[in-house]
Every structure is written in structure tokens, then in C-alpha cells.
Amino acid sequence: MPNTELSSAVNTLEMPENPHTDNVLCLENQVCFSLYSAANAMVRAYRPMLDKLDLTYPQYLVMLVLWQEQGISVKTLGDKLFLDSGTLTPLLKRLESKGLVSRGRSDQDERVRVLCLTPSGQALKREASEIPHLMRCKIGAELDDLKALKAMCDKALAQLHASID
Amino acid sequence: MPNTELSSAVNTLEMPENPHTDNVLCLENQVCFSLYSAANAMVRAYRPMLDKLDLTYPQYLVMLVLWQEQGISVKTLGDKLFLDSGTLTPLLKRLESKGLVSRGRSDQDERVRVLCLTPSGQALKREASEIPHLMRCKIGAELDDLKALKAMCDKALAQLHASID
DNA sequence: ATGATTTAAATTGTGTGCAATATAATTGTG
DNA sequence: CACAATTATATTGCACACAATTTAAATCAT
Numbered sequence: 001m002p003n004t005e006l007s008s009a010v011n012t013l014e015m016p017e018n019p020h021t022d023n024v025l026c027l028e029n030q031v032c033f034s035l036y037s038a039a040n041a042m043v044r045a046y047r048p049m050l051d052k053l054d055l056t057y058p059q060y061l062v063m064l065v066l067w068q069e070q071g072i073s074v075k076t077l078g079d080k081l082f083l084d085s086g087t088l089t090p091l092l093k094r095l096e097s098k099g100l101v102s103r104g105r106s107d108q109d110e111r112v113r114v115l116c117l118t119p120s121g122q123a124l125k126r127e128a129s130e131i132p133h134l135m136r137c138k139i140g141a142e143l144d145d146l147k148a149l150k151a152m153c154d155k156a157l158a159q160l161h162a163s164i165d
Numbered sequence: 166m167p168n169t170e171l172s173s174a175v176n177t178l179e180m181p182e183n184p185h186t187d188n189v190l191c192l193e194n195q196v197c198f199s200l201y202s203a204a205n206a207m208v209r210a211y212r213p214m215l216d217k218l219d220l221t222y223p224q225y226l227v228m229l230v231l232w233q234e235q236g237i238s239v240k241t242l243g244d245k246l247f248l249d250s251g252t253l254t255p256l257l258k259r260l261e262s263k264g265l266v267s268r269g270r271s272d273q274d275e276r277v278r279v280l281c282l283t284p285s286g287q288a289l290k291r292e293a294s295e296i297p298h299l300m301r302c303k304i305g306a307e308l309d310d311l312k313a314l315k316a317m318c319d320k321a322l323a324q325l326h327a328s329i330d
Numbered sequence: 331a332t333g334a335t336t337t338a339a340a341t342t343g344t345g346t347g348c349a350a351t352a353t354a355a356t357t358g359t360g
Numbered sequence: 361c362a363c364a365a366t367t368a369t370a371t372t373g374c375a376c377a378c379a380a381t382t383t384a385a386a387t388c389a390t
Contacts, residue, residue, distance in 0.1 A: 024294065024297045024298070025229055025232055025233075025290065025293060025294060025297065026229070026233060027226070027229050027230060027233065027245065029297075030229070030297075031304075031311045031312075031314055031315040031318075032207045032211070032300065033226060033229075034314075034315045034318035034319050034322065035200070035203055035204050035207055035314070035315075035318050036204050036207065036208070036222070036226075037246075037247050037318070037322050038200055038204075038318040038319075038321050038322045038325075039200050039201050039203075039204035039205075040204075040247065040377070040378095041247065041321070041322050041325040041326065042197045042200055042201065042321070042325065043201070043377085043378095044325070044377090044378080045325045045328075046197070047378090047379090056344095056345065056346075057201070057346095058345080058346065058347090059345090061192070061198060061201075064190055064191070064192050064195070064198075065192060067190055068190075068191060068192065073368075073369095074368070074369065074370095075367085075368060075369085080192065081202075082202050082205065082206065083346095083347075083348090084347080084348065084349090085368075085369050085370065085371095086347070086348055086349080086350090086369095086370085086371080086372090087346065087347050087348070088369090089369065089370055089371085090345080090346085090370095090371095091345080091346075094345080109355075109356070109367095109368080110354085110355060110356090110368095111354070111355050111356075111367070111368040111369065112355095112367095112368060112369080113368085113369070125190065128190060129189065129190060132189040132190065132194075132195075133189070135197065137328075138324070138325060138328045139196075139321055139324050139325065140324045140327075140328065141320065141321065141324065145317060145320070146196045147196075148313070148317065149196055149199075149200070149314075149317040149318070149321065150196040150199045150200075152310060152313065152314045152317070153196075153199035153200050153202070153203040153314070154199050154203075155306065155310070156203050156206070156207070156304055156306065156314065157199065157202050157203045157206050159303070159304050159305045159306065160203075160206040160207065160209070160210045160303060160304065161206065162305075163210075163302075163303045163305065205347070205348095208347085208348095209347090209348080212348090212349090221374095221375065221376075222376095223375080223376065223377090224375090238338075238339095239338070239339065239340095240337085240338060240339085248376095248377075248378090249377080249378065249379090250338075250339050250340065250341095251339095251340080251341080251342090251377070251378055251379080251380090252375095252376065252377050252378070253339090254339065254340055254341085255340090255341095255375080255376085256375080256376075259375080274337095274338080274385075274386070275338095275384080275385055275386085276337070276338040276339065276384070276385050276386070277337095277338060277339080277385095278338085278339070
């Protein structure tokens with residue numbers, strides 16, 4: 001629709017930009033930037049709490065999964081967290097070296113790792129149990145807002161997974 | 166609303182968990198995990214488009230800012246993007262080595278960098294101008310939903326910034 | 331004016347994310 | 361049964377994020 005050619009000729013040094021391009025490429029109009037910034041801020045906000053458990057946020061996510069279900073493979077874990085072995089293998093080695101997780105092998109299939117919690121890993125669940133409440137205070141939003149935010153993130157995630165490329 | 170208590174008793178091997186704890190620490194109830202996953206998926210979705218411009222997503226954000234306003238400092242850029250010099254300095258050096266950005270020094274204050282676009286950096290705006298539209302197709306959401314998502318991310322971000330620890 | 335404080339960038343080190351590739355075990359096929 | 365294709369992890373390399381520290385320049389306070 002608009003005069004793209006004209007504006008970029010001008011663009012390069014001194015003159016008013018193409019209003020369309022300018023609008024669209026404006027930081028304030030970028031949903032994705034808001035998403036990205038909010039996610040970064042969220043991880044930062046978790047840090048002081050997770051420091052007390054000697055966990056990073058991705059490590060905390062892995063623990064959440066294992067507190068729910070043990071004996072799963074790296075593949076299953078990756079499917080739940082939308083992360084691949086390139087991320088998870090070193091992360092799981094760190095959790096193992098902290099004595100929280102064991103990385104066994106399946107008897108049926110020598111390729112697959114069987115991920116379980118050590119007693120310390122299990123015990124850490126109790127210390128973690130207050131984190132969700134503390135975090136809800138930090139975000140300080142209404143429950144309905146949080147539900148709506150989660151619903152929309154899940155929807156966007158599903159859409160992005162659907163359109164693989 | 167299934168029998169969460171019953172199932173988690175089985176979970177751990179021997180002991181019934183606190184049903185409250187179990188619910189709260191469940192991955193499916195984590196707003197932050199949705200936010201985190203959506204943000205990761207979003208960056209992944211940008212990748213094939215940004216590859217054509219030889220930019221990463223954070224580099225694209227820097228270019229968005231500089232397409233709007235040049236001659237700003239690293240500090241100002243960091244304030245806009247919520248990123249610090251530890252992230253931006255190496256990123257800006259990469260943009261400089263690609264010939265997109267110049268990193269001058271202020272005359273008034275020798276400490277501050279003055280960030281400007283090279284002609285190539287300016288010219289890249291034209292190629293980038295189609296990205297927002299392509300991205301909107303990938304997310305495939307209604308405009309109202311996107312506005313709502315952005316509004317809630319911005320609100321959460323503001324809250325998290327307000328409660329500095 | 332000078333020493334202390336503040337400020338802007340840069341540096342260092344750790345831990346992701348993820349593409350690309352490698353390795354090894356399992357499965358499918360003729 | 362051999363052998364090609366698939367699958368589960370692991371490895372490598374690059375680019376963030378960010379805490380912590382350092383360096384150097386500017387400002388403040390006496």
C-alpha cells in the first residue's frame with residue numbers, strides 16, 4: 001500500500017521515515033520484545049530464591065518434572081520442557097554432580113538415560129515448595145490475569161510449534 | 166480436577182506428598198514456564214527470517230532501536246532493551262565487525278560510546294521491513310489477542326522491575 | 331584543587347539454547 | 361541375517377544473559 005520506495009530513498013540520512021515501516025519496526029509495537037523482556041525479567045526474579053537452593057531456572061524446571069515423575073528419559077524430559085539434548089545433557093550432568101539426580105541407563109534400551117532423583121533431590125522439593133507463592137507476590141498480579149497470560153502464552157507456543165518454519 | 170493426592174502418593178515411592186505442594190509445583194500450573202517456553206519458541210521462529218539478514222534476535226532488537234534513533238549510548242540502549250553492558254558490548258562488537266554499526270566515543274564524555282548505523286546498517290532496514298508481517302502470520306493470532314498478550318507482558322515486566330528483590 | 335564517590339563500558343566466568351554433527355544402539359527391509 | 365534407516369544421547373561451537381569485578385573518566389565534597 002504505502003510509498004516504500006520513496007521513503008527509504010530519504011531514509012538514509014536526514015529525512016522523515018516511511019510511517020508504515022517506521023511504525024511496524026518500532027520497538028514499542030513489538031509483542032515479541034515484550035514477551036522476551038518479561039521472560040528475562042522472570043528468570044531474574046527467580047534467581048535470588050533459586051540461589052538458596054543452588055539451582056538455575058532451567059535446572060528448577062527439570063526438578064519440577066522429576067518431582068512429578070521419575071524414571072523418564074532425556075527425550076521425554078525434553079518433550080515436556082521443549083529443550084533438546086544439547087541443552088539438557090550438560091544441565092543434567094550438573095544436577096548429577098550436585099548429587100540431586102542420577103543418570104542411569106535403561107536395561108531394555110542401552111541408548112536411553114533413566115533419570116531419577118537422589119534422596120537429596122527428593123528432599124529439595126520441600127524447600128522449593130514456598131517458591132511459587134513468593135513468586136506470585138513478586139509478579140503481584142490477579143489470579144485471573146495470570147491465567148489469561150498463561151493461556152495466551154500457551155496459545156502462541158502451540159501456534160509457533162504448528163508452523164514449523 | 167483429578168485425584169492429585171492419590172496419584173502423587175504413588176509418585177515418590179513411599180510417602181504421600183503434601184497435596185498443596187504438589188499442585189503448586191506442577192509444571193502445568195507454572196505461568197512462568199509458559200512465558201519462558203513461548204519466548205524461546207518466539208526466538209526460534211524468528212531465526213530463519215533473521216538468518217537471511219545475518220542477525221540474531223538480540224542483534225535485531227539493537228537494530229530496531231538504532232533504526233529509530235542513532236547516536237545513543239550503550240547505557241541508553243541497555244535501558245531500552247533491559248540488557249546490560251555485559252550482553253551489549255560483545256553484541257555491538259559483532260554488529261561493528263559486520264559493518265552495520267559504528268561505536269564512536271562522545272566528545273563531551275570520553276566514557277560513553279556513541280552508537281550509529283553505517284550505510285549498510287541503514288540499508289538493512291528495508292530488508293527487515295517485511296519481518297513483522299511474516300512473524301504475525303507465524304503466530305497467527307488475532308490482533309486483539311496480541312495486544313492483550315503484549316499488555317500483560319508489559320504489566321508483568323513493570324511489576325517485576327518494581328519489586329527489585 | 332584533591333581525594334572520594336559515582337558513572338559508563340569492558341572484562342571474566344558460568345550456564346544456558348540451539349544448530350549441526352557425531353556416536354552408538356535399535357529397528358526395519360530385502 | 362546383513363545393512364540401511366531411525367532413534368537416543370552426546371559433543372562442538374557460537375551467541376546470548378547476567379553477576380561480579382575492573383578500568384577509566386567525570387562529578388562531588390571538602
